Amino acid sequence: MPKDNSTVEGGIGAATVRREDIRFLTGDGQYTDDIVLQGQTHAIFVRSDVANGVIKSIDTSAAEAMPGVLAVFTGEDFAEVGGNPAGWLINSRDGEPMKEPKRPVLAHGKVRHVGDAYAAVVAETKEQAMDAAAAVEVDIEELDAVTDMTSAIAGGGLVHDEIETNICFDWGWIEDNRAATDAAIKAAPHVTTLELVNNRLVPNAMEPRASTADYNKGTGEYTLYTTSQNPHLTRLLISAFVLGIPENKLRVVAPDVGGGFGSKIYHYGEEALVLAASKKLKRPVKWTSSRSEAFLTDAHGRDHVTKIELACEKDGTFIAFRTETLANVGAYLSNFSTVTPTFLHGTLMAGNYTVPNVYVNVKAVFTNTAPVDAYRGAGRPEATYSIERVVDMAARELGMDPIKIRRKNFIKPDQFPFASAAGLEYDSGNYDRQMDKLEVMIDRDGFSARRAESEKKGMLRGLGLNAYVEACGIAPSNLIGILGARVGLYDAATVRVNATGNLAVMVGAHSHGQGHETAFPQVVAEMLGIDPMSIEIVHGDTAKIPFGMGTYGSRSLAVCGSAVVRATEKIIVKAKKIAAHMLAAADTEIELRDGQFSVAGTNKSVSFGEVALKAYIPHQFPIEEIEPGLEETAFYDPANFTYPSGAYACEVELDPKTGKVTIERFAAADDFGNIINPMIVTGQVHGGIGQGIGQALIEQTAYDENGQLLSASYMDYAMPRADDLPFYQVNHDDGTPCTHNPLGVKGCGEAGAIASPASVVNAVIDAMQSGGKNVTHMDMPLTPSRVWEAMNAKGV
């Protein structure tokens, strides 16, 4: 459904303003912490201030005796219930399954990172709970912490004694390609080798996590209000793995959620604790994370240490990529922590290129740090960064233009569908077209003049660029099942036409900043020829929506949007039957146009509203042929990922006296296939680039050798602010449609974060080299002090 065919005002292709923003911007959003239930009590968690230690004893008696205290829980109370599982089983190269230590609701026996909760206090007020939490007496025998992956592998202390190693798995992809890749690199005329770090990030959603549980002793039903990107998945994990509450007795509601970026995909122990406490106390129990707790306990992102080699011919033709990566998973396996560094990373290691040999080795390593999991991009930023940094370095070594070397190796438009050497089938793309667009956007010809201007001021100027391709719209169940997923990844939608002609569309995708409440109605309105404002999106409540796997991996529109299309198609089929009956015609004669059902070749018609009313007031209705009502559900499981791609460029000015980098220009040329709402897409790209620039320049997550988080607040952890960022040039016109979903759309939510760090770093290296500094690489974040140190290191 390309936008040019749109006949509906506010339909596909319209840059409609986001309707949900009115309530967000005027303070009328309803977030979990805004929900106040009758008789509500408050939970506070007691967290470890050491990174590794044996819990010798916990004495809760003093805390229990304090005013307002209703209950104190420890790990012992949850010893008999299940652990929070990893969602993907990864097998090591030798065929052994990954090591999977239990992740309990509360730490039991041992604490494994600073912030690991070993007790929780529930009291009448939050202040009483805080007072009592401080009175819980614990005796922890502190052990040496393992925070660094290299020493964790080399035989530092064990994070989990029972698995007798800190290596979760040693994964090879594709193992059958290993020997050929090794041989190709050995024989290659040129090999560029780069060791790099993909820096660890703290997610920092604007709204911290919060959970309120409400057990109804009359019905035995639990309701959990929680900050989740996927309420059904949370319900599934709690029901099937952790507490064993039957799914039909557990309702999970994720109301307005103030950003997730991955960190709210996962089930966390706090959710299980408030549920169990509510059952015990027969009262609602609320917990809201402080920002300090968020730093210590939200699943962090990235944290890879990688060695990548690119083998090529002297003319720049790529022969092989070989990667060895250590991926930090932290102290426990979070739900997506095992798939992120493997299938979401290794399968992208051919990039946009026709390179014939790719081999990736990833060792996942336990450390005494917060769990690490998917964060905006999840594995693909790591892949793009590694590839596009080493390609840039190879171009420099070979004396080739960075655009030419990429174009030389690009998969060409007529080669799609293309089976990449890393095991994916890219369905569509036109990488040269994106690079063409980028070249126009960046005014490359004017760069030398701009550089000269900077140099007049004593500054250096650099231009960096990169290509990217990523796999998103995460699905399809058949494929991911083979790869080790323990869930399916389809999505579902119900379209309910009410008697008065307006619609409620229940979707499995959850919106926490993505704009679903605006974009999904555009699709339905386009198909039915009706006003999008007559359509409401309902999401985030397991009691209201049929099912859903939630929002992450840029999957909402590609997967759930496709389910919306399928359900709406079913509505059209049934509505035509009703219209045919009303117009005394055959349903094959009925056409739907501009919200009117008409008999082809006649002027006889009924409106969509009249058909809706007839469905619910079925007088003189052929009930033997057509059921009353007008409501349809569809589940959609796609045939493949979608493959957004593009080319990015960054131009920086660098102050050699201070090391300060300023981004002067930034351009993004993206291929997202067909576009439903270009304004929302632009916003998604802007936000993603902001996060990518944050990673590249300022976001620095540092643990000391004792496992204390040094950057544990905004005093030390820098988040990008408006004046850290330039005005972006963004273009996502002329995309190549996805070939396998009905809308022809590709995911756009993560691309900005995936693609932007490489161009920033490439630009800074370019600036340093122009200043006569032989710096070929430095690791993110490129903070002023680190840049200055790199430029003033010995021998540079």
Added chain:
Amino acid sequence: MYNFEMTRPSTIADAVKALQDEDAQALGGGQTLIPTLKQRLAMPSTLVSLTGIGEMRGVCMSDAGEVCVGGATPHAVVAREASAFPGLAALASHIGDPAVRNRGTVGGSLANNDPSACYPAAALASGATIITNAREIVADEYFQGMFTTALEEGEIITEVRFPVPEKSHYEKFVQPASRFALVGVMVAKYADGVRVAVTGASEEGVFRWAEAEAALNANFSADALDDLSLGGDDMISDLHGSGDYRAHLVKVMTGRAVSKAA
């Protein structure tokens, strides 16, 4: 935050009296104290707010030509009204963000003496006089190391008098996260000499860079600093920069402050 009593006196005398209670704590704009309380890192019995004391608010000129700033005057007011001392007004206009500048006070900043705060550099570079309810303290004697000052328990900064220099400029290089000064240098040129005060850098808090002052007295230009260097050993070394980096920045920022001095 723990519970506490709150009082908002309208005279200096009442404030001094209220602060005699054990565990009473003066509250200026609260830009440091309130976050500390929220973290439960302090447990005062009573907060004595100083912002309701009319005689401690506002900017005026003394007969001696000093810019006089009431201790409870917010940064935003200094930025707007201290035009007689443009270097001071500009410094005030770049502290924190608008919310901080509308709440935070000069007295609060100087009493706290955060090693990365901006005002200590202004006070020390201008040879300001810190007026309290009890006495007058010259800046050279007031700052006694990180978070340490000459103030006695319960003593309140009621006013700060800044002599107006011929030329001055404050050059700040911000720490990327907090945006406090990673290094901030105030250069002020007076008829009787140049003063250079450095904040953010030293383990000892704000300090005067004597060698730079001597060089600039001889030749008030950035070139005069070329042969100088500072050691990094006594400088703060943390996630955001080594001691050597900070020492280097002191020189760079001093040079830029001299070049921009007006």
